[in-house]
Amino acid sequence: MIDLPANDSPSNVAEFSVSELSGALKRTVEDAFGHVRVRGEISGYRGPHSSGHAYFALKDDRARLEAVIWRGVFSKLKFLPQEGLEVVATGKLTTYPGSSKYQIVIESIEPAGAGALMALLEERKKKLAAEGLFEDARKRPLPFMPRVIGVVTSPTGAVIRDIIHRITDRFPVHVLVWPVRVQGETSGDEVSAAVNGFNALPADxxxxxxxxxxxxxxGGSLEDLWGFNDEAVVRAVAASTIPVISAVGHETDWTLIDLVADRRAPTPTGAAEMAVPVKAELEASLARLSARLKGAVSRDGERKRQALRALARALPSPDQLLALPRRRFDESASRLGRALSAATQRKRLTFNGLRLSPATLERRLKEARRRTTASGERLPGVFLAMVRGQRTRFNRDAGRVAPGALNQRIAHLRERLRLTEQRSDTLVRSRLERAAQRREQAARLMESLSYRAVLERGFALVRGADDKPLKRAGEIQPGVELQIQFADGITRAIAAGEGRKATPPRKQQAAPGKSGDQGTLL
Incomplete structure (x- = not known):
C-alpha cells in the first residue's frame, strides 16, 4: 500500500518527491517479493569486493537481474559463484534508490541441478589437469609393509569399522584416525586440513x-560426494609427501581425489586390502623361501664336495711326489763318503808337495822389495799429475763463475745473515720477556708465602743472639738477649724467668698451682 502525501496543488494528480517515490517503491517490492528463488546464469562476477561483499548479475536469454551477496552470507556459502555458472539463488528483492535499480539480495546459492555440477566438475578437472596434478609420473608406489596407517574419514560411520576390521584380519598395524565430516559445507576444508596435518607430524x-x-x-550422490571434488582437497593430496589411497564412494563413483591420489580403491575395504598384505600368505611365502634356501645350500655343498673329490683324485699321492727327491737324496748320501775320502787324499798330496827353505823366503823378500821400490819411484810423478788435474779443474770452474753471479750470491748470503740476526734478536727478547714473567710470578709467590704477611696479622718472630729463629719456648734461657721482629720493625729484649721445654701436644693437664706461662719478656 503506497501512502499518498497531501495534495496542496489544484490538480488531482498526486505529487511526490524523488526520495518518497523511491522509498515507496522499495517497500512495495520488498513486501511483494520477500522470499524468491531465481534461476539464471551468473554474469559479471569478479570475486568478492574489498569490503567482502560480492556484486554480479543473474541473466537468461531475455532479462538481467542485479544480485548482491553480503559478506556474512558469502563466507558461509557451500558453492562459490563462478562466471557463466547456472545457479538457483534464494533471497529477497529490493531496490537501490541511488540508481533506480532493483536487485536480489542472495541468502543461499546452489548449482542448477546435476548438469551444472557436472559442468563445474569438468571445468575444475580441466584446470587441475592442465597443472599436471593428475599425471601418472608424479604418483608414487605404496609401501609394501607400512607400520602406521592414517585414515581420514568419519569416526562414526561403518567405513572406519570396515577398514580396521579388514586390516586386523590381514596384517595388524597401528591405525591413526583423523575424524572429519565427509558431507556438508565444511567437509572439503576438514579433509584437506587432515591430509596436511598428517604430513606435518614429525618423524620422531x-x-x-x-x-x-x-x-x-x-557411497552417495554427486552432491554428497562434492566435498571430495574441492580444489583444496585435490591440492592437499597432490602436495602430500605420504602416499595416499582414495576410497570415496562405490566402484562406479569417481571424484577428483581419485585422479590425484597415488592409488584409487573401488571401496574402503579394497583400500584396506591395498594397504597391507596378508600375514598368513607372507608367512607361507617365507617358509617356502626358507625351504628353497636350505635345499639350495645343501645341493651347493654336495656339488662342491663332489668337485673336491674329483680334484683329489687328479692330484698325485704323497709317495709319488716324494719319490724323486728321496732317490736323489739317497744317491747324494752314497757319493758323499767317497767324495770326502778323495778330497782328503788330494789335500794331503798338496801339503806333502810344499817345501819351505831359507832360499825360497829370500827370493820372495827380494821380489817384494823390488815391487816396493818401483812403486816409490812412480809416486812423485803420480802426485804431480794429480795436482795438475786439480789445478786444471779449479781454473775451469773459476772461469765459469761470473762476477755478477758471485756478487748476487754474496748479497743473498748477507740477506740471510740479516734475517738470522733479526730472528735471533726477536728470540732473545722473547726469552727475556718470558724470564721476566717467570721472575715476577716467583716474586709474587714468594711474597704470598713470606712470613712478613703473617707479621702483618699481629704475630712476631723471635730470634736468638745468633740471629736464628727460636721455635720452642724451651730453647730460651733466662738472661739471653732476644730479637723480636714485628711488622714495622725489630726490638730487642732480655729473657727473664725460668725456661722449660714445651709440653708435647698430649692429653695432659697442668699441675695444680703451677702457671703455664714460659716467663716474661722485658
Whole structure:
C-alpha cells in the first residue's frame, strides 16, 4: 500500500518527491517479493569486493537481474559463484534508490541441478589437469609393509569399522584416525586440513607419522560426494609427501581425489586390502623361501664336495711326489763318503808337495822389495799429475763463475745473515720477556708465602743472639738477649724467668698451682 502525501496543488494528480517515490517503491517490492528463488546464469562476477561483499548479475536469454551477496552470507556459502555458472539463488528483492535499480539480495546459492555440477566438475578437472596434478609420473608406489596407517574419514560411520576390521584380519598395524565430516559445507576444508596435518607430524614425535594415508567415504550422490571434488582437497593430496589411497564412494563413483591420489580403491575395504598384505600368505611365502634356501645350500655343498673329490683324485699321492727327491737324496748320501775320502787324499798330496827353505823366503823378500821400490819411484810423478788435474779443474770452474753471479750470491748470503740476526734478536727478547714473567710470578709467590704477611696479622718472630729463629719456648734461657721482629720493625729484649721445654701436644693437664706461662719478656 503506497501512502499518498497531501495534495496542496489544484490538480488531482498526486505529487511526490524523488526520495518518497523511491522509498515507496522499495517497500512495495520488498513486501511483494520477500522470499524468491531465481534461476539464471551468473554474469559479471569478479570475486568478492574489498569490503567482502560480492556484486554480479543473474541473466537468461531475455532479462538481467542485479544480485548482491553480503559478506556474512558469502563466507558461509557451500558453492562459490563462478562466471557463466547456472545457479538457483534464494533471497529477497529490493531496490537501490541511488540508481533506480532493483536487485536480489542472495541468502543461499546452489548449482542448477546435476548438469551444472557436472559442468563445474569438468571445468575444475580441466584446470587441475592442465597443472599436471593428475599425471601418472608424479604418483608414487605404496609401501609394501607400512607400520602406521592414517585414515581420514568419519569416526562414526561403518567405513572406519570396515577398514580396521579388514586390516586386523590381514596384517595388524597401528591405525591413526583423523575424524572429519565427509558431507556438508565444511567437509572439503576438514579433509584437506587432515591430509596436511598428517604430513606435518614429525618423524620422531610422540605421535607416529603414518607411512600411508587412506581417504575414505561410503557411497552417495554427486552432491554428497562434492566435498571430495574441492580444489583444496585435490591440492592437499597432490602436495602430500605420504602416499595416499582414495576410497570415496562405490566402484562406479569417481571424484577428483581419485585422479590425484597415488592409488584409487573401488571401496574402503579394497583400500584396506591395498594397504597391507596378508600375514598368513607372507608367512607361507617365507617358509617356502626358507625351504628353497636350505635345499639350495645343501645341493651347493654336495656339488662342491663332489668337485673336491674329483680334484683329489687328479692330484698325485704323497709317495709319488716324494719319490724323486728321496732317490736323489739317497744317491747324494752314497757319493758323499767317497767324495770326502778323495778330497782328503788330494789335500794331503798338496801339503806333502810344499817345501819351505831359507832360499825360497829370500827370493820372495827380494821380489817384494823390488815391487816396493818401483812403486816409490812412480809416486812423485803420480802426485804431480794429480795436482795438475786439480789445478786444471779449479781454473775451469773459476772461469765459469761470473762476477755478477758471485756478487748476487754474496748479497743473498748477507740477506740471510740479516734475517738470522733479526730472528735471533726477536728470540732473545722473547726469552727475556718470558724470564721476566717467570721472575715476577716467583716474586709474587714468594711474597704470598713470606712470613712478613703473617707479621702483618699481629704475630712476631723471635730470634736468638745468633740471629736464628727460636721455635720452642724451651730453647730460651733466662738472661739471653732476644730479637723480636714485628711488622714495622725489630726490638730487642732480655729473657727473664725460668725456661722449660714445651709440653708435647698430649692429653695432659697442668699441675695444680703451677702457671703455664714460659716467663716474661722485658
Amino acid at each position: 614425535g610422540p605421535l607416529p607419522r603414518p607411512d600411508l594415508l587412506i581417504v575414505a567415504r561410503g
